[in-house]
Amino acid sequence: MSETVASNLAAPRTGLPGLVDDWSVDKQTYHVPWGKAMMWIFLVSDTFIFSCFLVGYMTVRMTTAEPWPLPTDVFALSLFGSDPIPLILIAIMTFILITSSGTMALAVNYGYRRDKRMTAILMIATAVLGASFVGMQAFEWTKLISEGVRPWENPWGAPQFGSVFFMVTGFHGLHVTGGVIYLSIVAWKVSKGHYDKKGYEIVEITGLYWHFVDLVWVFIFAFFYLW
Amino acid sequence: MSAEAGQQHPLGIYLKIWILLFVLSTLSYLVDYIGFQGYLRWTLILVFMFLKAGFILAIFMHVMWERMALVLTILGPPVALLFLIGFMAVEGDYTFGARVDYFGADPNAEPLPVTHIGAHEEEH
Numbered sequence: 271m272s273e274t275v276a277s278n279l280a281a282p283r284t285g286l287p288g289l290v291d292d293w294s295v296d297k298q299t300y301h302v303p304w305g306k307a308m309m310w311i312f313l314v315s316d317t318f319i320f321s322c323f324l325v326g327y328m329t330v331r332m333t334t335a336e337p338w339p340l341p342t343d344v345f346a347l348s349l350f351g352s353d354p355i356p357l358i359l360i361a362i363m364t365f366i367l368i369t370s371s372g373t374m375a376l377a378v379n380y381g382y383r384r385d386k387r388m389t390a391i392l393m394i395a396t397a398v399l400g401a402s403f404v405g406m407q408a409f410e411w412t413k414l415i416s417e418g419v420r421p422w423e424n425p426w427g428a429p430q431f432g433s434v435f436f437m438v439t440g441f442h443g444l445h446v447t448g449g450v451i452y453l454s455i456v457a458w459k460v461s462k463g464h465y466d467k468k469g470y471e472i473v474e475i476t477g478l479y480w481h482f483v484d485l486v487w488v489f490i491f492a493f494f495y496l497w
Numbered sequence: 498m499s500a501e502a503g504q505q506h507p508l509g510i511y512l513k514i515w516i517l518l519f520v521l522s523t524l525s526y527l528v529d530y531i532g533f534q535g536y537l538r539w540t541l542i543l544v545f546m547f548l549k550a551g552f553i554l555a556i557f558m559h560v561m562w563e564r565m566a567l568v569l570t571i572l573g574p575p576v577a578l579l580f581l582i583g584f585m586a587v588e589g590d591y592t593f594g595a596r597v598d599y600f601g602a603d604p605n606a607e608p609l610p611v612t613h614i615g616a617h618e619e620e621h
Contacts, residue, residue, distance in 0.1 A: 282564075289565035300567050310567065314574055321578045325585050332589030335602030342529050343611035354613055361526045368522055372515035375557050382505045417613070427608035474504060474559075481557045485550055492546035496529050497539070 303471045306478070313482045316445075320486050323438050324493055330430040339426035341495050345410070360495050363406050364487065370399035371484040374453075374477045381473035386460055389473060393457035396480060400450040407443045411436075438490055445483050452476060504559040514556045521549045 282301070283291055292299050300307045331338055346354035377392035414435070418425045421433040456476045459465065465472055525545035528538060555561040560568055596602040 285565055289569065292564060292566035300570070301564060302567060307567070310571055314571060317575055318578070321575070321581070325578070325581055328582070329585045329589045332586065333592040333596070335593065335596040335600070335604065335606070337606040337608040339608045340611070342532075346611070346613065348613070357526065357529050361522075364522050364526070365519065368515070368518045371518070371553065371557055372511065375511040375515070376508065379505065379508055379511065425609065426611055427606075478558055481553055485553050485558075488546055488549045488553065492525065492542050496525060496542045 303469075303475075305475050306471060309475045309478050313478065316482065320441070320489070323434075323441060324489060327434045327438060327494065330434065331428075334428040334430055336428040338428050339424060339431045341497075344414070344426065344431075345495060347413075357495060359406060359410060360491065363403055364491055366399050366403050366406075367484050367487050370396045370403070371481055373399065374480045378474045378477045381460070381470035384466075384470065386463060389470070390457045390461035393453050393460065393473070393476070397450045397453040397457065400446050400453065400480075400483075404443055404446050404450070407439060407446075411439075434494070438494060442483070442486055442490060445486070449480050449483050452479065504562055506559075506562070510556060514552050518549055518552060521545050521552075525549075 282288060292301070342356040343354075345360050346356045347359050348354045349358065373392045374396045377389050377396060380388040380392060414432075419432045419435065421436050423429045424432050453476060456472055460470075460473065522545075525542060528541045528545070533541060560571060563571075593604075597604045
């Protein structure tokens with residue numbers, strides 16, 4: 271018994287024994303800052319919201335007897351007078367979001383090194399990339415609306431295509447927009463040195479939110495645009 | 498590794514995962530660009546999707562370095578979603594069948610071709 275306690279103090283056990291230790295001692299279970307635990311709880315609940323959208327999309331796409339419009343043609347775009355390239359804007363948006371996830375991961379790293387300047391710069395870069403993503407999404411919406419796509423009809427096939435498109439990408443775009451604002455505020459506070467005493471966990475917490483937005487896009491890209 | 502010190506790892510791993518995510522995204526885009534169809538297409542889409550999602554979660558969101566108590570809190574509840582997906586797929590299949598069998602829907606209907614309005618055509 272005393273052996274176990276001693277070893278717990280020296281180096282907490284990991285894996286399943288660690289799980290038992292964390293839940294059975296009569297104290298705090300999660301050994302992370304409370305803000306990080308709360309962010310994770312929020313992200314798990316958000317996972318359910320996005321999953322409901324995607325499962326709803328799966329159900330209408332499976333049940334509708336009208337043909338589903340082909341995303342590869344719907345989202346084709348000609349660049350510089352070329353023939354329409356399938357999904358090209360969506361691919362660019364995907365790359366932009368991944369790039370922003372990379373800059374965010376680096377920002378977290380520089381935050382823990384207490385390099386305020388680099389952290390703020392990388393977070394602002396992330397926010398700018400996120401804003402450009404939202405801009406492209408606004409362009410995509412404008413283009414589809416001008417082609418007659420509405421939540422209740424479209425010129426090509428199953429009317430549910432429009433409702434799913436506007437709901438899913440709209441809700442995701444709202445998350446990106448919120449993330450851009452969140453990032454800008456935290457970057458500004460980092461550069462002012464507001465976290466010198468509190469520590470830089472806040473950058474990691476902000477990063478969790480941002481990576482989650484990228485994660486959701488991975489699923490939307492696969493199921494809505496590629497499927 | 499103490500959790501209080503926060504998640505700190507060498508920059509190299511982030512850069513490697515970053516490049517890997519670019520490669521995987523390119524591959525999943527190529528699935529559409531090349532135009533694979535049927536089960537090959539769906540399998541490739543799912544494989545690249547799960548790889549990307551896994552690397553983002555494990556490395557960028559640091560889940561692989563967290564303690565098991567937190568990992569299970571994050572990954573446990575979403576397992577329920579697999580049941581939701583399964584049940585809704587069965588239900589959806591049934592509804593589609595009913596629409597074809599009893600409402601005369603055409604199961605092989607093709608979507609209408611997409612014609613994009615060019616900037617020039619828009620004017621008249």
